[in-house]
Amino acid sequence: xxxxxxxxxxxxxxxxxxxxxxxxxxxxxxxxxxxxxxxxxxxxxxxxxxxxxxxxxxxxxxxxxxxxxxxxxxxxxxxxxxxxxxxxxxxxxxxxxxxxxxxxxxxxxxxxxxxxxxxxxxxxxxxxxxxxxxxxxxxxxxxxxxxxxxxxxxxxxxxxxxxxxxxxxxxxxxxxxxxxxxxxxxxxxxxxxxxxxxxxxxxxxxxxxxxxxxxxxxxxxxxxxxxxxxxxxxxxxxxxxxxxxxxxxxxxxxxxxxxxxxxxxxxxxxxxxxxxxxxxxxxxxxxxxxxxxxxxxxxxxxxxxxxxxxxxxxxxxxxxxxxxxxxxxxxx
Amino acid sequence: xxxxxxxxxxxxxxxxxxxxxxxxxxxxxxxxxxxxxxxxxxxxxxxxxxxxxxxxxxxxxxxxxxxxxxxxxxxxxxxxxxxxxxxxxxxxxxxxxxxxxxxxxxxxxxxxxxxxxxxxxxxxxxxxxxxxxxxxxxxxxxxxxxxxxxxxxxxxxxxxxxxxxxxxxxxxxxxxxxxxxxxxxxxxxxxxxxxxxxxxxxxxxxxxxxxxxxxxxxxxxxxxxxxxxxxxxxxxxxxxxxxxxxxxxxxxxxxxxxxxxxxxxxxxxxxxxxxxxxxxxxxxxxxxxxxxxxxxxxxxxxxxxxxxxxxxxxxxxxxxxxxxxxxxxxxxxxx
Numbered sequence: 001x002x003x004x005x006x007x008x009x010x011x012x013x014x015x016x017x018x019x020x021x022x023x024x025x026x027x028x029x030x031x032x033x034x035x036x037x038x039x040x041x042x043x044x045x046x047x048x049x050x051x052x053x054x055x056x057x058x059x060x061x062x063x064x065x066x067x068x069x070x071x072x073x074x075x076x077x078x079x080x081x082x083x084x085x086x087x088x089x090x091x092x093x094x095x096x097x098x099x100x101x102x103x104x105x106x107x108x109x110x111x112x113x114x115x116x117x118x119x120x121x122x123x124x125x126x127x128x129x130x131x132x133x134x135x136x137x138x139x140x141x142x143x144x145x146x147x148x149x150x151x152x153x154x155x156x157x158x159x160x161x162x163x164x165x166x167x168x169x170x171x172x173x174x175x176x177x178x179x180x181x182x183x184x185x186x187x188x189x190x191x192x193x194x195x196x197x198x199x200x201x202x203x204x205x206x207x208x209x210x211x212x213x214x215x216x217x218x219x220x221x222x223x224x225x226x227x228x229x230x231x232x233x234x235x236x237x238x239x240x241x242x243x244x245x246x247x248x249x250x251x252x253x254x255x256x257x258x259x260x261x262x263x264x265x266x267x268x269x270x271x272x273x274x275x276x277x278x279x280x281x282x283x284x285x286x287x288x289x290x291x292x293x294x295x296x297x298x299x300x301x302x303x304x305x306x307x308x309x310x311x312x313x314x315x316x317x318x319x320x321x322x323x324x325x326x327x328x329x330x331x332x
Numbered sequence: 333x334x335x336x337x338x339x340x341x342x343x344x345x346x347x348x349x350x351x352x353x354x355x356x357x358x359x360x361x362x363x364x365x366x367x368x369x370x371x372x373x374x375x376x377x378x379x380x381x382x383x384x385x386x387x388x389x390x391x392x393x394x395x396x397x398x399x400x401x402x403x404x405x406x407x408x409x410x411x412x413x414x415x416x417x418x419x420x421x422x423x424x425x426x427x428x429x430x431x432x433x434x435x436x437x438x439x440x441x442x443x444x445x446x447x448x449x450x451x452x453x454x455x456x457x458x459x460x461x462x463x464x465x466x467x468x469x470x471x472x473x474x475x476x477x478x479x480x481x482x483x484x485x486x487x488x489x490x491x492x493x494x495x496x497x498x499x500x501x502x503x504x505x506x507x508x509x510x511x512x513x514x515x516x517x518x519x520x521x522x523x524x525x526x527x528x529x530x531x532x533x534x535x536x537x538x539x540x541x542x543x544x545x546x547x548x549x550x551x552x553x554x555x556x557x558x559x560x561x562x563x564x565x566x567x568x569x570x571x572x573x574x575x576x577x578x579x580x581x582x583x584x585x586x587x588x589x590x591x592x593x594x595x596x597x598x599x600x601x602x603x604x605x606x607x608x609x610x611x612x613x614x615x616x617x618x619x620x621x622x623x624x625x626x627x628x629x630x631x632x633x634x635x636x637x638x639x640x641x642x643x644x645x646x647x648x649x650x651x652x653x654x655x656x657x658x659x660x661x662x663x664x665x666x667x
Contacts (some may be wrong), residue, residue, distance in 0.1 A: 104490040303443035
């Protein structure tokens, strides 16, 4: 699992600019399924079954990043978030600007001595920040609208945990790729979807579902891992996937997943949501006249920062549960 | 990697400079008459002069700003204190490494989805920041109490000859002094080259060395603020990258000797060595300790450094030659 994750983490796929990863994924999955990149940019890989149902597996392949808003005369780049970015985590980050060729840059801000005491007490806003690519003048290869990706290569922490940027949703994506590469006794047709632009409003998934009919869907994304100060709204690492429960999630699928997890002794928790889930599930379940859907979320700390943390054990537990569901859990 | 890059890659938070000192000793041992390490950890190399008519102290500090683990919490999270001053708004989203084993860790921040608009207007205070190394329990985390942590930021060359690394303040100074020693300098005066500890927490190491030595002249090789990309007015930039080393007029701790500075500026102009004047009077460095406790005339030569005291501090490598040349010129002027 770690190898799959490492492979995926070598790519940067900022929402709207996911092509390199999409193409590489399609090529990799070509050995286990019929894989291609659709006109919107989603990766679709179909593993034909012998009978049974058509099951969609979805994980979004895009990540949050930044975009160039303005280029100043001295070459400094002013930025906006591309997806939901908290400006408070940006100071001191290393980035790559994807112009006609990639440029390394660092994120600086108005230095403290140029700010008033009042300003220093406030959080930095996007307007205070800038990207420095080390050049004294604007470059023709960098233009307004170019995407910027964060640095943060995958690194091991203690206890089989890992940190990296964009583990939202590379953790989910790696889990699905692993499942596709280890799936054996499944009679159903499995449609793997690595959807793009989830961070901008789940548009990739919506587009994909206008092109192919499915009977049920399982979405893998991330949910909040517990950290001090956020205990109530989050899940411990190493407690397995959080199975989504609530009006958006199909009760029979949820029951089946729980039963299988208990049978196979796979740890899991329940994430109860009263309305929308904030994932592709919201779009998928309403498509095609209503697709029964379930959501498995991997606990992830510090979501939408370059230092996200997940447990490899949780990814494996999620994959094991998915395998069990595809091989034995799909209901009639 | 060049010497400069290797020096920044070593870990030496104030109070824990051993790794840096060891490397510097290896580089300089054969080039001077003696090398001593005092009880605080300051490394001082001595080169006897031909006439021993004066005592000249050169100084750069080995320590860098960083963290020390101050608390082990439930669920294995750690809390830290900062060592040295830096903008605390830097911390969320930072990678660090802990202790001699360089254990990877991160300083995370609560996910943006869980924050309110009000929360996002204030910086996250240090008391609400946690260092996460992936430990599971307080028991597992406790062995790290008192451990030092540095920014995890390997050197990167980028742009037009620029270098990003942590600890450019003040490994650039250490590098300049190493290069000087490796030229086997011989002057009429006795030369003491000090690689000081604990500058970032109060000019402590240099104070001890200067007080014992009572030099006639002290020259400090430092790195200093460069705000040329901050969007400020021309006089607010402090220094500019690419325009050579900066000479200080005065700062919060010391007053550069006027006669010496003017002689150095004349000599530099004659030789065509680019330099600039530091356009601020705030901050302080080891010259302050040397002037006050060593009763010496002092001069500070600083390399402009953007985003100083951050994991992504940046210098222009094209400034390094002039930085070293200005030091040599200063010594010639004194001789």
